[in-house]
Amino acid sequence: MRHALRRAGDIIYPPACLGCGELTGEHGGLCGNCWSQLRPIEQPRCDVLGTPFSYDVGDAVLSADAIADPPPFAKARSAVLYDDIARALVHRLKYKDRTDLAGVMAGWMVRSGEDAIAGADAVLPVPLHRARLLMRRYNQSAELARALASRAGLPYLPSVLFRTRATRQQVGLGSQARADNVRGAFTVPEGRIAEIAGKSLLLVDDVYTTGATVKSASRALLKAGAGKVFVLTFARVAPGNL
Template sequence: MDWAGILRRISAQAVDLIFPPVCSGCGRLTGYAHAVCASCWAGMPFIERPYCEVLGLPFAYDPGESAVSPEAIANPPVFDRLRSVAIHEGIVRDLVHGLKYRDRTDLAPMMAEWMIRASDGAVAAADMIVPVPLHALRLWRRKFNQAAELARVIAERSARAYRPDVLRRIKRTSRQVGLGARAREDNVRGAFAVPEGAKRELAGKRIVLVDDVYTTGATVAAATRALKRAGAGDVTVLTFARAMSGPI
């Protein structure tokens, strides 16, 4: 008899009786913990194919296999590809804000599972999962890094190496919220560095760089530059949400 397993199931059932599982979006009762109800699920603005193979931007029509958006052609990103679960609006924005500003770290497992699926195989092919780091002072004030919470679960669920130690935030930057694209770039320029001891480990490796939201891309671009200067061979940026004005 698997007594340990039986005890875990009994404990889980007891917790559900005392604290019934509710929707992570609206708070309605659901049948499962860390899930969303049918109504919230229907309102999730998922990013699905067809989309740009480089920037992950959804197309308004299907331009054919391996299509690349005009934006990616005109301004190729420093990272190799970007994948996101959904557009940053409605319940998606609520989940991001819950994790980031309301200490809802319990949301990370659900969000990370969706990110693994949205990665389009990048997580499975990765040598390591790396979160976008916070500066030490901001981490001390916030107590946790939302990108690290997501990256840790992604690594655990996919059996990939979780490596928060290979990238550091060495410059204390202002909050990006409210800044324009150029100001965001200036704000994070030179903000990241790879420790000398980690450079050999990065040589030629496939990296999945994790953050919660992609807005203008200034932060992940600066982080990617640091990784590539250290020898990383391929960098996929993976976020839960991305801000955008609409399909292209």
């Protein structure tokens, strides 16, 4: 019966590539062409920022950026580089109501962020301001964080971190303007502090660009008493493309 229902569902909603929409053999995957264009971030990479290196420089090596400007978080990891296919997936999740993509994207994030996940006690998303949440109806980072927490078997804490003011969209802003835009934009309510005291937290977002947002959010969590913050995003913009 289950098989018959699945076949009927495939007829009504045939399996299609998550990237381009072409028909595929199964649901929740990419066609060969899109898969070949997706650029996973693996070793070698900066041990702190997760920035990919162009050649193997050894284990636990830091990038020049991590040395010159150490972030407040312990480690950042991303599943893929933010290229055309990754951008299409993020855009559909974020603006096209394709919340079904979160589970697939979280699966890739789990594989890329194994070391960050292993050190975490709980998972939480980068929050939207309530005004923007009302406009969008859901937070794409929360969809990713919820799916990731389920896959990793970690507690999900969606109501610990709040965005206290409606910041400008980060798209189109330079590095300094991004940092200024989100400075002091996050807080942990007094009544939630006990939930994170001394804990290692995994902060989830969709895209890491300059890191301004996750750095500001990490500072708020650490100020509230978190022991350590790890960052995991689906995609990250290559430093040369900032």
